[in-house]
Amino acid sequence: MSDYDLRPGGSLKLKGVAEGGIVKNRKKKKSKRKQESELERERVKDLLRQEEAATSKSSPPGSGSNSPAPSGSSDRKTDAERRFEEVQRRRLEERVAKLANKTHKDRVSEFNAHLESLSEHHDIPKVGPG
Numbered sequence: 001m002s003d004y005d006l007r008p009g010g011s012l013k014l015k016g017v018a019e020g021g022i023v024k025n026r027k028k029k030k031s032k033r034k035q036e037s038e039l040e041r042e043r044v045k046d047l048l049r050q051e052e053a054a055t056s057k058s059s060p061p062g063s064g065s066n067s068p069a070p071s072g073s074s075d076r077k078t079d080a081e082r083r084f085e086e087v088q089r090r091r092l093e094e095r096v097a098k099l100a101n102k103t104h105k106d107r108v109s110e111f112n113a114h115l116e117s118l119s120e121h122h123d124i125p126k127v128g129p130g
Contacts, residue, residue, distance in 0.1 A: 044096055047089050 077085075102110075 044092065047092060051089070051093075
């Protein structure tokens with residue numbers, strides 16, 4: 001008979017390959033939620049550090065409380081950019097404070113109140129007898 005066996009059965013045998021076959025390394029997926037929460041924490045920490053640095057520096061006489069806080073990188077920024085960053089920082093602080101004050105129970109009750117305020121249009125329709 002020839003070099004080839006015509007009887008079916010068994011898998012192909014490849015030269016130079018170990019018994020286990022080809023093993024592919026797969027990349028591990030990174031959790032987006034963890035990354036986003038870590039980034040948010042870092043932003044809050046940076047903003048708090050900037051605020052502490054701004055409050056610890058003595059402000060020159062005649063400067064109003066509404067003026068943006070001076071920071072090291074703000075030398076090249078326009079007045080509008082500084083005001084914008086200040087407003088963003090304040091809004092972030094308010095959001096963090098609001099989230100810190102609410103408990104899970106408060107959030108659930110607020111969500112239930114919101115659902116009750118919706119019209120019947122949003123209700124799930126009955127299907128079938130009963």
